[in-house]
Amino acid sequence: MKVVKPTKDALIISSVAAGILFSGPALVMASEEATQKDFTKAIEDTQVVRYGHTGYFVSNIQANLADLTLYQGAVDGVYGKLTEKSVKQFQRLHHLKVDGIVGKETLTKLTSIKKPVEEFQYGDIREEVKSFQTKLHALNYYYGQIDGVFGPLTLQAVKEYQQKNNLEETGKLNSPTQIHLLSNRNKKGITLTTKKVKTAHNTELQSSVTSIAKSLLGTKYEWGGNTPSGFDCSGFIKYVFAETNILLPRTVNEIWNYTVHTQKVGIGDLVFFETYKPGPSHVGIYLGNGQFIHTSSSKGVTITSLSNPYWKERYLGAKKVPKA
The missing domain is CATH 3.90.1720.10 (endopeptidase domain like (from Nostoc punctiforme))
Structure with missing residues (x-):
């Protein structure tokens, strides 16, 4: 195993998995020879993969995140800041502990998903839309019924949220919007207050x-x-x-x-x-x-x-x- 930057917590992995997955840069170059079976098996052997680690295992994590449109960097086997950020986005999106560390729970979820984050748009009637309506309501953007119907009120709320938070204003619940919503920790939205201000009246x-x-x-x-x-x-x-x-x-x-x-x-x-x-x-x-x-x-x-x-x-x- 190769680590770019020494960390206090070492990567704990079985000798078999380490031999397969973490032989240094050479395995990054020869990643095509490694199998998905090796990667899946490593779930049971690995306890933690984090910032600073390198190897085929990291490359596979990056590739999976890229497939889910959550990672836009190079699949280079280097667990840097961009990879860590993408892991955190994935964890938020799937209600996992957001620590930027790929442990067993995060890795299991990551390898079980075979398609990109589903996008919702005007006209959709889906159970999954309810959770986003609930979040938009909590942030004071949506005031309609929590019914899973992507109608005019939901469309307006999504557009306003995207506009205010510097997201591409598509009106769709796409991956970036979903991630931003789920990572937004405000419970009642941003409330602007004024204290002892002069009023604009002349x-x-x-x-x-x-x-x-x-x-x-x-x-x-x-x-x-x-x-x-x-x-x-x-x-x-x-x-x-x-x-x-x-x-x-x-x-x-x-x-x-x-x-x-x-x-x-x-x-x-x-x-x-x-x-x-x-x-x-x-x-x-x-x-x-x-x-x-x-x-x-x-x-x-x-x-x-x-x-x-x-x-x-x-x-x-x-x-x-x-x-x-």
Whole structure:
């Protein structure tokens, strides 16, 4: 056995397995001669393979991880940082102890999987989707039923999660998204708070916010939209304030957590409503004279009165935006 960097814990392996699998670089080059049977048998002989080890055994681990799209490095038989990171991703994905060490449990699971991580997309109805809906719900991205149906609400939640966490925005529960979700340790998502902040209220800013918002009147509603080609309610708010160089979170719940309570609503304040779920789920910008501008699913960007029976019944209150 060859170790790149000495470690306190030596690799414990039977003399037979060591002779087969860890004869140094020569076996890495001649890995094709070794059999899967040797690799499988080594499960019973091996106690731990970790960072710093080299040999055919490491090459086989790398190859298996590459088959599962979890490893993009060279299959060189060197257990480096990239291999360790990939092992941790595999362990998270399969609910194993996340230590980056290939022990018997991790190796058994790794060799039992014959296909890449399954990808889920819009329209799928699968039991496995429930676990991801549950995780997205815990992180304040998903508010629908935990039913395994990859419908519009799940699609929006996945896209928002990918966007916020710098993942490729595919709208699919692909391997990178699944791994990121399962490794996310937040229990209630990221809650932005403010303490003793100045609020972004002055005549010039109020005018800018309301003017920009009104210039977008008639823009169509689009689920997950955040550009003038189409908005959902929070995408509209985020866009308008971004145009005044004020960055807001993406979802209604996050905007609610970020902004500051006010007893008296003023022009440019945000007004929140409880619609399809408990808590804040819709938001608009107050224009004065009892009116607010928002994105309606039926009308797109529109102006509505707070005295409208539907909105009056669901009104939660007004909040001010912290000054950047």
